[in-house]
Structures are given as C-alpha cells and as structure tokens.
Amino acid sequence: MNLRQMEAFRAVMLTGSVSEAAKRLFKTQPAVSMMIAGLESEIGFQLFERRKKRLFPTPEANYLYSEVEGIFSRIHDVSETIKDIQNKQHGFLRIGCMPGPSYSFMPDLIADFLDAHPKVQVSMQTRTSEGIKEWTASAQYDLALAEISGPAPSIDQELFDLECVCAVPAGHALANEAVLTPQLLDNQPMITLYADHVISHALNSVFEAAGCRLSVRLRTRFFIPALRFVERGLGVCLMDPITVASYSAYGRDDKIVFKPFAPAVPFRVGILYPAHTPKSRLTQAFAEQVRDRLRSLVPATHDVPGR
Template sequence: MNLSFRQLQTFVEVMRVGSVSEAGRSLGRTQPAVSAMISGLEKEIGFPLFERDRGRLVAKPEAHYFLEEAEFVLERLSQSTRTLHDIGNLQEGKLRIACNPAASSIFMPKVLGMFLKDKPNVEASLMMRSSPVVVDWVASQQYDVGLAESPNARKTVQAEKYSLPCMCALPAGDPLLEKDVLTPADLDNLPMALLYDDHTITQQCRKAFAEAGARLNQRFELRTFAPTLRLVSQGLCYTICETLSAISHAEGLGHENHIEYRPFKPEMSLNMSVLTPANRPLSMLAAEFTKLLKEQVAGLQDPARMNT
C-alpha cells in the first residue's frame, strides 16, 4: 500500500465538506482531480469508501472509520513538519555541554544564556568535571561540546586551542600596583597562592622563579583559582592566573572584587580548547553553539579584559 499525503488530505476534506466540488474549491483543485484522487485512494486500500449516487459521493461506514486514522496521520505529519522547521531554525533540540571548573560557574552559563535567550524550547545539559574527564566525555560522544585545558592529541576529539595569557593578581591598593610590570624579583619571598604541583601554571611559576633566582613562598595550595582569588582579594597573598578565572571572579563578585592585575614577566599562558567529537558530525544546534563558544573563548586571549 502506497498512500500519499495528498490522497489523505483530499479524503479528509471531502469528508469535512461533504462534496467533491466544495473540497476542490477549498483545496484549489478541479473537481475531476479530486475525484481521481479519491479513486486512487480506494484502489490503494482495496475497497470503496464512497458510493456514487448521481454524481455525488456518499460516505460508507468504512470511510468514517478511516477518517479518524487519516486525521491522525495528517496531524502527525503536520507536527513533524513543524518540529523539523523548528530544528532547522535552532528552536528545538538539546545541547550537551561539559566544561572544567574554571568555566562552570560564570563563563559557560553566561555563554549558554546568550545562546538560549530566544530559544525557549531548547534543553541543555551542562556538567562540570576536571579537564581530563571532560575530554573523555567528548571523546566517547556523551557530550556535544566541551571546554577544558588542552589535551594531548586524540583521534576521537577535535580540539581548537586558545592561549589564555596570565597576569599577576594583587589585592586592591597593594604597593606593587605602582609597577607597570611585575617579575619574580618583585614577588621574592612574598606569600603566593598556587594550584597543585602538576598544573601547568604552577610549573611555569616555579620555573620562572628558579631562573630568576627569586624565592617562591607558597603559602596556599589550591585546586582551582576561584578560592585562590578570594584569598588574594582578602589581602592574604598574590597569585598568577589566566583570563578565564580572573574575568569569572570579577563578574561573580562585582563591586566586591578587590583585585587588580599587572602583566607578569616572563610571559605565561594556559592553553584551553573547545572540544567536539571527531567521529560524528554536530547537530545544527550544537554547531551554532560551538561557533558562539569559540568566539567568546577567543575574546579571553586579550589580557586587557582582566582589568575591565
């Protein structure tokens, strides 16, 4: 059986108006075309739906039974058409996003909010884990897009890398703010807050201080920069951090953000990557979100934003 949309549409309209000629007018078709469509439908299903009485079609009981099914099919087709239209216009679907802690509280929700502000029917899953876990999630196709510290090359992940510059974070009003650029010598034996030993910024800090012959006084060891910057804002220490953490901290605290920044020499940076699965294409929705995310991450490469 090979029923067509037009056959069902014509049948439902004939049943609704009770006349072939009226159905033709409402459908914009000729009366012979409507009659031929009904005849073709009856031929496909194998039994008559109407009796012919002096040029009129009189619905048989089977037609009334079939009407409910035909209306259901047409409504489902109409709904599917609307859904596909919404999907094509990025108004339907679900985003699955994973990011590391630095991006989870302020940056990624902000980007997601920008993207979804005119898409009330789009759902989103936003999960935070360590960078290695984010990479694994994207590689296994559990998530559409991820943001994490740049991983080693993997065949299962496409990674677009961004180099986020680091600066020195100081308590507001600190005497060192008189300097335009800070060096390890300026921070010699002053209390510092660093992340765990394996973190790339911590390693860069240790190398810079050692090469300058300056003493690195690590007062605090932390897992992320969010608590680190709070300690700096309380005047307890200094730290070297990248733009993502600095901007997120500033936006989260607003007027209570008592931190200022100065460039640090030698230059240091943190490589972050926008990650997508390599073995399957993105949905249109995920592709558009990824495009916006890349634009926003690219903006973090400007160190001037840390003092805005």
C-alpha cells in the same frame, strides 16, 4: 492507501465537496473523484453516499477520518520540527566544562544561547580537563571546554592561547603596579595550583630564571577557591583569564585587582569535539558563541587561533 489518496479523502471530508476539495488541492475535479474511487476500491468499503449531487460520509469514513487527521497532524508536527532544526531552535546539546569556567563563564554563554533558542535543551557537566577529554573522546559530549596540554586521540580541538594574570588584594601595595614581575613578587606570599599543574611548573621556571624566590603559602586544585583566599589578603595568585572574566562578571573587583604578569605564562584552552561524530547545526552555532568569547580574551598582541 497512499498519501495522495489520504490527502484527497481528507480534503473532501473537510469541504464536503469534490469540487471544493479539488480547488484546495489545486487538482481537477475528475482527478479527485478518481482518487476517492480508487481508495474505496482498494479498502473494500464505501466512504461516501451520493445524494442529489452531495456527498455524505459513511460511519466508516468518519472513523477513518479521525485516523487520517492524526497522521496529517503528525506530518505537520514533523514539518515544524524540521523548521526548528533548520533555524537551530530544536535539539539537545551536551556540554562538558572544566571547573573554572563552569562557575560563570560557561553558564552565562549557555543562558545567552537559550535566550535565543528557547526550545533547545542543554546538559552541562563539570569535570577535570582530563575527565572532559575522556568523555569527549567517547562522544558523551557534543562540545566541551578544557585546558589543553597536548594532542588527544579521538578529539578535534580548536586551540586558544591565553595569558595568565595576577590577582592581588585590592589594598596590597602591588595593586598600584602596572605589570607584575618575578622581581616584584620575590618572596611574596603566593597562592598557586597543585605542584604538578602546568601553570605551577611555568611559574617555578620564570621565578628560577629571574633568580627570585617563589614563596607558596597556599595550594588549591582550582582557581575559584584561590579567589577567596586573595580576597582575604592571604597572597597573590597567578590565574587564568577565564576565571578572571567569570569573577569580574559579578562586579566584585573592589576586593581584587587584576594585573598583567611578565614574562607571560601561557594558558592554553580548547573547544573540544568528538572526532568521529558529525557536528550538529546546534553544536556549530553554540561553538561560534564560545569561540567569540574566547577570542575576546586572547591578548591583542597574539594572532587569533585558526579554526
């Protein structure tokens, strides 16, 4: 029993007539009759009784029809699924994210994406940047966002060079400065990341080059708790613009003022993909959304990173 025979049988069952079935299938009446006869010959039992030029399905035909209808229902579901995939409306997306952007930046992007793709399912996991790289390399994420310090095996990277900015308590005297420098921050209480972090190294270097003292009052592993310390007036913190964008999205800028810092301290992030796994249409669509948002954070004086 092939698909054409099933299609002819189903059409006759639905219309009760070979001629009407032929019209529905855009075939000739003899062609449909031959397919039904061929099907009966192949399966070894009669499907229709012919009385006064009308067809009456046998009990066997009614039973077979329920099975055939289930097949066509499944074919219809598959067709709809194909349309959803074509329109990026169906699928499962696995996303990895370093801690800072997982607070608001990435959830907002995912929420916007799901608003436009209501049938899509997403898993977002937060890990350190090193953990993100390991999981992406083993294809456990379709896409990830992490801080980049160099090349990584088994990973494709789209790099974005951002610049850190200073978070200053709103009532602090430095909040009125247009740009903060090592000279203005000389011996001021500072909140930094752990000593081995690339931003901490860069901050030490610019202060040493300027002959200024970097006075660290607090160290944190991530920038999110540092924001609370700045709010409490415990110091100034040089932090990445993604964390700043997440904080500003909640409309809490009345407690913290963000100021440019010179000389520039770079913050390099990347959209990561497993190198040996083809990107789904869904992954590509979400990547474009992440890419656009990161581009908006690239300083105007910089060229937009290539893909």
